[in-house]
Amino acid sequence: MCSLCADALESQEHLFFECVVSRKYLKILSSKLRIDIPWLQTWNWWHNSRFQNLFVKKLIGACLIAVFYTVWRSRNLCLFEQVLISPDAVMKKTCVDVQTRCRAVVSSPVVLKYEDWLLRLCS
Secondary structure (H helix, E strand, O other), X not given: OOOOOOOOOOOHHHHHHHOHHHHXXXXXXXXXXXXXXXXXXXXXXXXHOOOOOHHHHHHHHHHHHHHHHHHHHHHHHHHHHOOOOOHHHHHHHHHHXXXXXXXXXXXXXXXXXXXXXXXXXXX
16 A cells, blocks of 8 residues: 555555645645646656746756655655654755755856745745
8 A cells, every 4th residue: 555645556656646645745846836737747747848947947847856755755754664744844844955955056146036936945
């Protein structure tokens, strides 16, 4: 059974694309960034979408990767430590992590120009 939702057999497809907990993570991210991310077509959507610039595309890509990592980390916490943390708390930490990493690797003028995108992550 799925460690996160206990509603279906765990498989890669279920864990990352069908699980209600995984979908909740992406819904929280979509809400924070104020964009509609189609869950089942996540990577195709990201790759083919026309974002306002490369920074925004990379930021959204980093967020999506963080969500997939968060799903895996949450699954392992449930499976091996019997700990289930609320999706809101998990995503709050994930968004702060992405924001912190972006600030660390992107030059200050670029960060200042797109500050609103970074602030959305932690709102």
